[in-house]
Amino acid sequence: MSDFAPFIPWIGTVLGVLCILGSLRSGKRKRLVDDTPTSKTTGVFIGLVEVKGSAEAAQPLISFLAERTCLHYSWSVEEHWRRTVTETYTDKDGRTRTRTRVETGWTTVANGGETIPFYLKDDLGAILVRPDGAEIEAQQIFARTCGAGDPLYYAKGPPGAIMNSTFTRRFTETGISLHAPLYVMGQSRERQDVVAPEIAQDKAAPMFLISVRSEEQVSRGFAWAYWLWGFFGLALAIAGFVIRDAEAGLDPGTRLLGYVLAGFGFILAWILGWVWMVFNSLVGLRQRVRQAWATLDVQLKRRHDLIPNLVKVVQGLRDHESNLQTELAELRSQADATPPGVAGPDFRGLARMTIGIAERYPELKAQESFLELQRELVNTEQRIALARGYFNEIATFYNTRLEIIPDRFVAPIARLRPQPLLAATDFERAPVEVQFAE
Amino acid sequence: MTAILLVLGILLGLALLVGLWLVGIYNGLVRLRQAVKNAWAQIDVQLKRRHDLIPNLVNTVKGYAAHEKDTFERVVNARAKATSATLPADKIKAEGELTAALGKLLMVAEAYPELKANTNFLQLQGDLTSTEDRIALSRQTYNDAVTRYNTDIQVFPNVVVAGLMGFKEEPLFETPAEQREAPQVQF
Numbered sequence: 303m304s305d306f307a308p309f310i311p312w313i314g315t316v317l318g319v320l321c322i323l324g325s326l327r328s329g330k331r332k333r334l335v336d337d338t339p340t341s342k343t344t345g346v347f348i349g350l351v352e353v354k355g356s357a358e359a360a361q362p363l364i365s366f367l368a369e370r371t372c373l374h375y376s377w378s379v380e381e382h383w384r385r386t387v388t389e390t391y392t393d394k395d396g397r398t399r400t401r402t403r404v405e406t407g408w409t410t411v412a413n414g415g416e417t418i419p420f421y422l423k424d425d426l427g428a429i430l431v432r433p434d435g436a437e438i439e440a441q442q443i444f445a446r447t448c449g450a451g452d453p454l455y456y457a458k459g460p461p462g463a464i465m466n467s468t469f470t471r472r473f474t475e476t477g478i479s480l481h482a483p484l485y486v487m488g489q490s491r492e493r494q495d496v497v498a499p500e501i502a503q504d505k506a507a508p509m510f511l512i513s514v515r516s517e518e519q520v521s522r523g524f525a526w527a528y529w530l531w532g533f534f535g536l537a538l539a540i541a542g543f544v545i546r547d548a549e550a551g552l553d554p555g556t557r558l559l560g561y562v563l564a565g566f567g568f569i570l571a572w573i574l575g576w577v578w579m580v581f582n583s584l585v586g587l588r589q590r591v592r593q594a595w596a597t598l599d600v601q602l603k604r605r606h607d608l609i610p611n612l613v614k615v616v617q618g619l620r621d622h623e624s625n626l627q628t629e630l631a632e633l634r635s636q637a638d639a640t641p642p643g644v645a646g647p648d649f650r651g652l653a654r655m656t657i658g659i660a661e662r663y664p665e666l667k668a669q670e671s672f673l674e675l676q677r678e679l680v681n682t683e684q685r686i687a688l689a690r691g692y693f694n695e696i697a698t699f700y701n702t703r704l705e706i707i708p709d710r711f712v713a714p715i716a717r718l719r720p721q722p723l724l725a726a727t728d729f730e731r732a733p734v735e736v737q738f739a740e
Numbered sequence: 741m742t743a744i745l746l747v748l749g750i751l752l753g754l755a756l757l758v759g760l761w762l763v764g765i766y767n768g769l770v771r772l773r774q775a776v777k778n779a780w781a782q783i784d785v786q787l788k789r790r791h792d793l794i795p796n797l798v799n800t801v802k803g804y805a806a807h808e809k810d811t812f813e814r815v816v817n818a819r820a821k822a823t824s825a826t827l828p829a830d831k832i833k834a835e836g837e838l839t840a841a842l843g844k845l846l847m848v849a850e851a852y853p854e855l856k857a858n859t860n861f862l863q864l865q866g867d868l869t870s871t872e873d874r875i876a877l878s879r880q881t882y883n884d885a886v887t888r889y890n891t892d893i894q895v896f897p898n899v900v901v902a903g904l905m906g907f908k909e910e911p912l913f914e915t916p917a918e919q920r921e922a923p924q925v926q927f
Binding site for chain 1: 794801802805808809812813815816857858861862864865866868869870872873874875876877878879880881883884886887888890891894895896912913914915919920921922923925926
């Protein structure tokens with residue numbers, strides 16, 4: 303038995319535990335994707351948000367290989383090599399023999415890429431996204447393998463060749479094209495330049511993902527990763543014991559019970575890990591439901607503080623303008639009251655000036671202020687509606703989690719209660735009667 | 741003997757690692773709690789800005805509106821004086837005043853349309869809105885800091901450290917019930 307043998311099961315177990323952790327991480331991310339409602343760009347609040355839209359930029363990049371307008375590209379050039387290795391070895395009869403072996407592979411000879419901040423645009427507006435530090439799942443926009451005779455070989459690749467080169471190169475590029483539909487999940491924060499939020503990297507945030515895939519595809523990807531990591535870990539853990547027994551010369555067939563026990567131990571650890579992950583996820587979800595309620599409160603307070611003051615400004619302007627109109631009317635009547643041909647100052651000439659002034663102060667200048675007030679009323683109510691909608695969606699995700707199997711068995715550990723949704727009161731459901739007459 | 745020492749050594753090492761890990765959790769919670777306090781202070785910064793800025797903005801707009809009204813009044817008064825003056829000397833003087841006043845008004849109307857007071861009123865509306873937007877964003881940042889902190893003191897295993905070291909939940913921003921209703925817009 304080699305010196306390593308007693309350690310192999312330990313190594314297998316440690317690797318298995320690492321696989322459990324990887325599987326749980328995918329499980330946590332799948333839950334985040336599933337249980338975070340999609341925000342509209344104008345409804346983005348400061349926190350972990352999920353937004354969907356098309357990628358836009360005023361000055362997009364041109365990708366290196368495909369030469370496509372894009373906001374992100376990443377390219378690489380790999381060169382193929384082949385070498386023949388001659389080695390000596392001792393065979394089972396003790397004789398020294400030589401054999402030759404052919405090794406091949408690809409080596410990256412050049413790579414690069416660029417990413418710029420962009421706007422994610424949906425039907426209501428756009429929000430700035432700073433992709434530095436994000437996981438970017440891009441589209442493949444260029445893939446070609448060619449030989450040295452092809453003009454691409456040296457046009458977009460480095461001169462010269464690597465050792466043992468077969469003069470075959472593989473050019474690949476992934477990127478995010480302009481106007482590409484994107485799925486973004488990340489932390490939003492206040493911008494430094496304007497009074498608006500932006501999505502950017504936050505080390506403490508659980509996720510920052512920019513993907514060309516849809517939400518369903520991303521979620522399914524995490525589900526696959528969860529199960530694959532788990533079963534891979536199971537295989538590693540059991541393999542540790544199998545290899546140890548094989549090294550010790552024992553027939554694995556006789557030790558099946560031991561392997562089954564090891565397998566059960568692994569699955570038990572996986573289940574405990576799952577309970578831990580679900581507990582933390584549900585606790586986090588409850589906090590985010592409360593955060594959604596508080597976001598609604600912030601918008602309501604904004605409305606309460608802003609609208610009355612905007613109304614007062616419009617009233618002030620209206621009063622001011624009506625004063626001016628009085629003065630102007632006075633001016634006009636004075637100009638009309640001077641009979642022509644009377645000696646003295648040329649009131650006709652001055653009257654022209656006066657009427658010119660009157661024309662530049664038309665009556666409806668206050669309309670701009672009224673329009674601004676109307677716009678802000680609509681904007682304010684829409685922010686409130688978006689916040690209410692978001693709260694209802696996330697509360698529904700939360701309530702659903704408390705009922706479905708198997709999450710409902712973990713919920714009591716955290717003492718979680720269902721959250722009532724927001725509904726319109728009866729009088730608010732009735733159609734609104736618009737009245738202009740007093 | 742060496743076996744016992746080895747086992748003791750490994751146990752000590754493990755205890756040290758666990759201790760460092762717990763200290764790491766504690767420090768993380770402390771940082772999150774400080775971030776909550778900081779975010780609360782940032783709201784106050786925006787509220788103070790609103791408190792100091794808006795009254796002055798309003799007074800500026802009022803002042804400019806009064807100035808504009810004043811300019812108009814001068815024209816009207818100068819015109820009335822020109823009409824009622826009988827002596828030629830008075831008439832010439834009055835006409836001069838009128839031309840000067842009219843000229844001032846024309847200059848405002850033609851050459852500097854943005855000097856009209858209604859522009860100031862529009863600008864004031866924009867400033868009010870952006871001030872409230874800043875306050876809203878700072879409140880949202882506070883809510884997010886609180887959410888992160890409250891989540892971190894409740895997840896396992898931090899909940900143990902939080903309970904032992906006395907970390908309590910922080911409150912989210914709340915609007916009083918009477919301020920949640922829609923204000924009436926009436927002219």
